[in-house]
Amino acid sequence: MSVEVDLLLQEAKESIEAAQNYRSELQQRLQGLNQARKQIRGSSGQAREALKRHFTELQAAAGRLLSERLAGLLAEVDAIEADSIKPLDDCQSLIEHGVGQADELLREGEVALRCGLGEKEDKLGSFTKKAMHIQLDSLPEVPALVDVPCVSAQLDDSVLSLLRDRVSRHGAVSSHPPVQIEELQERPGGILVRWCKVDEDFAAADYRLQYRRSGSGGSQYEDAYIGRDCEFLVLHLDPHTDHLFRVSARGEGRTEWSPWSVPQTGYTTLAPHEWRSGTEGYILSSRKNIALRNDSAQSRCAVLYSNAPTYFCGQTLTFKISAAGQFDQLDSLGVCIDTQSGDESLQRDQAVCISTNGAVFVNGKEMTNQLPAITVGSAVTFDMEVVNLLPVSNNNLSEGGHFKLRVTIGSGNREVVFDWLVDQAVDCLFFGCSFVHSGWKVLVF
Numbered sequence: 001m002s003v004e005v006d007l008l009l010q011e012a013k014e015s016i017e018a019a020q021n022y023r024s025e026l027q028q029r030l031q032g033l034n035q036a037r038k039q040i041r042g043s044s045g046q047a048r049e050a051l052k053r054h055f056t057e058l059q060a061a062a063g064r065l066l067s068e069r070l071a072g073l074l075a076e077v078d079a080i081e082a083d084s085i086k087p088l089d090d091c092q093s094l095i096e097h098g099v100g101q102a103d104e105l106l107r108e109g110e111v112a113l114r115c116g117l118g119e120k121e122d123k124l125g126s127f128t129k130k131a132m133h134i135q136l137d138s139l140p141e142v143p144a145l146v147d148v149p150c151v152s153a154q155l156d157d158s159v160l161s162l163l164r165d166r167v168s169r170h171g172a173v174s175s176h177p178p179v180q181i182e183e184l185q186e187r188p189g190g191i192l193v194r195w196c197k198v199d200e201d202f203a204a205a206d207y208r209l210q211y212r213r214s215g216s217g218g219s220q221y222e223d224a225y226i227g228r229d230c231e232f233l234v235l236h237l238d239p240h241t242d243h244l245f246r247v248s249a250r251g252e253g254r255t256e257w258s259p260w261s262v263p264q265t266g267y268t269t270l271a272p273h274e275w276r277s278g279t280e281g282y283i284l285s286s287r288k289n290i291a292l293r294n295d296s297a298q299s300r301c302a303v304l305y306s307n308a309p310t311y312f313c314g315q316t317l318t319f320k321i322s323a324a325g326q327f328d329q330l331d332s333l334g335v336c337i338d339t340q341s342g343d344e345s346l347q348r349d350q351a352v353c354i355s356t357n358g359a360v361f362v363n364g365k366e367m368t369n370q371l372p373a374i375t376v377g378s379a380v381t382f383d384m385e386v387v388n389l390l391p392v393s394n395n396n397l398s399e400g401g402h403f404k405l406r407v408t409i410g411s412g413n414r415e416v417v418f419d420w421l422v423d424q425a426v427d428c429l430f431f432g433c434s435f436v437h438s439g440w441k442v443l444v445f
Contacts, residue, residue, distance in 0.1 A: 039262070047173065051171065051173075054171070055171075073153070077151055077153075080149055080151055081151065084148060084149045087143075088143075088148070091140055091141075091142060091143075094140050095140055095142075098139075098140070101134050102134070105130060105134060108126075108130065174259055176198065176199070177198075177248065177258055177259040177260060177261045177262075178197060178198065178199035178202035178204070178249055178258050178259075179195055179196065179197050179198065179199075179202075179204065179207065179247055179248065179249045179258065179261055180195060180196065180198050180247075180261045180262065181193060181194070181195045181245055181246070181247055181261055181262075181264045182194045182195050182196045184245065184264060184266035186266070186267070186268035186269060186270055187233060187235075187268060187270065187315065187316075187445070188268070188270040188271060188272050188273045188310055188311075188315075188445070189235055189236065189237060189239070189268065189270065189271065189272020189273065189289070189445070190233055190234050190235040190236065190237050190268060190272070190445065191233075191234050191237060191243065191245070191266045191267070191268055192231060192232075192233045192234075193209060193211075193224075193231060193232055193233075193234060193245050193247075193266075194230060194231040195207065195209070195230055195231070195247045195261070196230060197249070202249065202251060202258070203251055203252045204249040204250065204251065204252075205228070205249075205250050205251060205252045205253075205254075206226060206227060206228060206249065206250045207225070207226070207227065207228070207229070207230065207247055207248070207249050207250075208223065208225070208226050208247065208248050208249070208250070208257055209223070209224045209225040209226075209232050209234075209245065209246075209247050210222060210223055210224060210245070210246055210247075210260075211224050211234055211243050211244060211245045211246075212243065212244055213241065213242070213243055213244075214241075214242035214243055214244045214265055215242065221244075221246065233445065235272075235289075235445055236272075236287065237267075237268055239267075239268055239269055239270065239271055239272075240267060240268075240269060241267055242265050242266070242267050243265070243266055243267060244263045244264070244265055245263065245264050245265075245266060246260045246261050246262075246263045246264070247260070247261045248260050248261065270310070270312075271308070271310055272287070272289060272310075272445075273289055273306060273310050273311070273317075273431070273444045273445060274287070274288035274289060274306065274307040274308075274310075275288050275289070275290075275291045275304055275305075275306060275307065275444070276304065276305050276306060276307045277307070279301070279302060279303075279304045279305075280301050280302070281293060281294065281301030281302075281304075281438075282294065282301070282304045288307065289443060289444055289445060290322075290441065290442070290443045290444075291304055291433065291441070291442055291444075292323070292440070292441045293325065293435040293437070293438050293439065293440040293441070294438050295438040300330075300344050300436060301344070301434075302341065302342055302343060302344060302434075303332070303339075303340075303343050303344065303345065303346055303432045303433070303434045304432055304433050304434065305336075305339045305430050305431070305432040306430045306431045306432065306444075308430075309428040309429055309430045310428065310431075311335055311382075311428060311429045311430070311431050312427060312428050313384045313385055313386050313405065313426070313427060313428075313429075314384070314385060315383075316381055316382070316383050317335065317381065317382040317383075317431060317444070318379055318380070318381050318382075318444070318445050319333045319379070319380040319381075319433070319442050319443070319444055320378075320379050320442065320443040320444075320445070321374055321375065321376055321377065321378045321379075321380075321440070321441070321442055322376065322377075322441045322442070322443060323376060323439060323440065323441035324356075324374070324375055324376045324439060324440060324441075325435060325437040325438055325439025325440045326436075326437040326439070327356050327357055327373070327437075328356070328435070328436035328437055329355060329357060329359070330344060330345045330347065330355070330434065330436055331345070331355050331356040331357075331434060331435050331436060331440075332345045332346035332347055332353040332354070332355055332361070332432070332433065332434045333346075333353055333354055333356075333374070333380055333432075333433045333442070334346045334351055334352050334353025334354060334361075334382070334431065334432065334433075335351065335352060335353075335382055335384075335429045335430065335431045335432075336348075336350055336351035336352075336429060336430050336431075336432060337350040337351070337422060337424070337426060337429060337430075338350060338430065339430055339432070343434075344434060344436075345434045346361070346432055346433075346434060347361045347364050347366075348363075348364045349363045349364055350363065350422070350423075351363070351364075351432075352382075352407055352409070352420055353432075354371060354374070354380055354409055354411065356373065356374045356435070356440075357373050357374075358370045358371040358372050358373045358374065358411065360409060360416055360418075362407075362418060362420055363420075367416065367418065369416045369418075371409065371410075371411040371412065371414055371415070371416060372411055372412040372414060374411065378411060378412065379411070380409065380410070380411045381408075381409070381410040381411075381415075382407065382408070382409055382431075383407070383408040383410075384405050384406065384407050384408075384420075384429075385405070385406045386403060386404075386405060386406075386426075386427070387403075387404040387405070387406055387419070388403060388404070403421070403422045403424065403425050403426065404419045404420065404421050404422075405419070405420040405421075405422060405426075406418075406419055406420075407419070407420050431444065
């Protein structure tokens with residue numbers, strides 16, 4: 001009986017545990033539904049506000065433009081009217097003056113006719129002289145109606161039709177943006193952002209990536225990239241700090257950008273790659289990720305190493321050349337197991353590197369395969385993955401064993417792949433560079 005009870009107890013415990021897991025899963029799904037509902041309602045509210053704000057501004061601008069145009073046209077009417085009325089007013093003044101003279105002459109003529117015989121001769125003589133002075137046969141010319149302006153307004157009724165057509169096609173509402181962020185990968189001091197089109201009918205000409213700190217109310221999105229690529233490495237990010245990323249696209253032949261993708265949160269736990277300070281012959285940038293080989297060293301200077309072994313297998317290490325000096329066969333860019341003071345090149349044991357002439361060295365030996373020479377704008381990449389030759393304890397990598405690292409070095413449009421046998425288990429490596437001549441400038445990320 002006790003065995004049956006134990007079995008029942010065990011089944012009950014398993015059922016309780018399964019019910020708890022089931023409830024937890026359902027609660028997580030409810031949380032997901034709430035987040036989805038929040039996104040729908042939040043984005044709908046933002047879309048409404050954006051539409052109202054835009055069309056209110058558009059109405060105000062259109063009203064202002066129409067008022068300005070009306071005022072301009074009315075001013076033209078006023079100017080035509082004023083310019084046309086003035087000569088008519090002048091002519092009217094002249095005619096009214098002539099009428100006054102004629103009235104006065106008529107009155108004098110009537111007086112001369114009614115006066116006595118003694119005065120009649122003098123009065124009539126004076127009247128005749130005055131009549132000849134006035135020139136009763138000279139009349140001012142009054143313009144015909146066809147010769148004076150007849151002001152009218154020409155209004156194109158098709159404007160309303162064109163406006164109606166443009167307004168009917170102005171603006172759009174979409175439920176999904178045409179592009180979404182696909183992946184966020186942490187990198188030393190940065191995040192690699194990848195995105196993709198989700199609307200196959202949308203022909204994208206350019207993409208625009210923006211980012212900002214998460215949780216900062218006053219923080220504004222800033223552009224990180226605009227171009228045709230579908231991925232970009234955002235650098236200079238503080239480790240263990242959340243950042244929001246969003247992307248939009250611009251269609252072929254269009255000037256406006258599409259709606260933004262759903263913001264994605266990403267962060268990096270990896271410290272940024274930095275060059276080691278204090279190495280003679282090199283000047284570092286404030287972030288210590290750019291090194292410039294100067295001419296301060298009187299003789300050949302030592303290898304400039306990384307500040308720490310921050311390159312982990314499975315990642316991509318990139319050296320970007322922004323300035324170039326004179327080539328030398330001892331120049332080197334690469335990675336190493338450890339740092340050795342006094343070395344003038346990474347062309348040594350426990351290191352793999354590429355020279356500025358494109359030669360590849362493994363443990364100090366030159367390979368037969370060669371890459372293009374390094375010049376301004378070159379990007380040299382190192383990718384490594386671990387391949388065990390002999391068993392090594394999973395609990396302690398430092399117990400040793402021969403390790404084989406599969407190395408891929410890329411430069412230009414070519415790459416070489418080889419296996420690098422090391423004496424100890426490693427999961428992180430130093431990087432370094434050496435240049436015999438000044439003028440070389442390299443960014444690491």
